[in-house]
Structures are given as structure tokens and as C-alpha cells.
Amino acid sequence: xxxxxxxxxxxxxxxxxxxxxxxxxxxxxxxxxxxxxxxxxxxxxxxxxxxxxxxxxxxxxxxxxxxxxxxxxxxxxxxxxxxxxxxxxxxxxxxxxxxxxxxxxxxxxxxxxxxxxxxxxxxx
Numbered sequence: 001x002x003x004x005x006x007x008x009x010x011x012x013x014x015x016x017x018x019x020x021x022x023x024x025x026x027x028x029x030x031x032x033x034x035x036x037x038x039x040x041x042x043x044x045x046x047x048x049x050x051x052x053x054x055x056x057x058x059x060x061x062x063x064x065x066x067x068x069x070x071x072x073x074x075x076x077x078x079x080x081x082x083x084x085x086x087x088x089x090x091x092x093x094x095x096x097x098x099x100x101x102x103x104x105x106x107x108x109x110x111x112x113x114x115x116x117x118x119x120x121x122x123x124x
Contacts (some may be wrong), residue, residue: 003048006046026101032109
């Protein structure tokens with residue numbers, strides 16, 4: 001649920017706000033705070049959701065201009081003109097920002113809402 005909601009919200013908000021970076025942090029924080037069930041689940045769901053949206057968006061924008069921008073960026077940094085690495089780096093940057101933001105939202109929720117104590121009989 002966290003994954004799907006973050007993908008849809010990030011895609012919709014960034015479509016209208018023109019790829020503002022901090023929108024993914026706010027969305028991930030709110031979704032992690034409301035729907036996050038575990039720390040690892042929140043972290044990886046947000047990372048994968050934003051990685052897919054940002055990598056896909058970068059790929060879509062790159063094929064729109066016949067890979068001119070990625071070829072020039074590769075020449076500027078002096079690396080081989082393999083444009084797929086730019087999509088991976090773009091996705092990693094967005095994914096790391098979203099995953100830590102979602103994790104922070106989850107932990108803020110845990111500060112105010114404590115889980116029920118485990119019973120000695122069932123261990124749950």
C-alpha cells in the first residue's frame with residue numbers, strides 16, 4: 001500500500017509541480033507516518049517507488065530529445081556515453097531522499113503511537 005500510494009502521489013504531484021525535489025520528501029514523510037507498518041518496509045517501499053518514478057521520468061525525458069542531454073553530460077564528466085547510468089543515478093538520488101524521509105515519518109509516528117506490549121504467552 002505504501003509503495004502504490006507513493007508512486008501515484010509522487011507522479012501526480014511532480015507532474016503538476018514540474019519535478020520539484022522536496023515534494024517527494026513531503027509525500028514520503030506523510031505516507032510513512034500514516035501507513036508505515038515496519039521501518040524496513042517503509043524504507044524500501046519509498047526507495048523503490050521513487051526510484052522507479054524518477055528513473056522512468058528521466059528515461060522518458062531523455063528519449064524525447066534523442067539523448068542529447070545525456071550525451072553532453074557524459075562528455076562533460078568525461079565518462080563513457082552510456083546514458084543508462086544517468087537514469088540509475090537519478091533514481092538513486094530520489095530514492096535515497098524518499099526512503100529516509102519515509103523512515104523519518106514512520107519513526108515520528110512511533111514516538112507518539114507505541115505498539116502494544118508483547119504478551120509472554122504468545123510472544124506477539
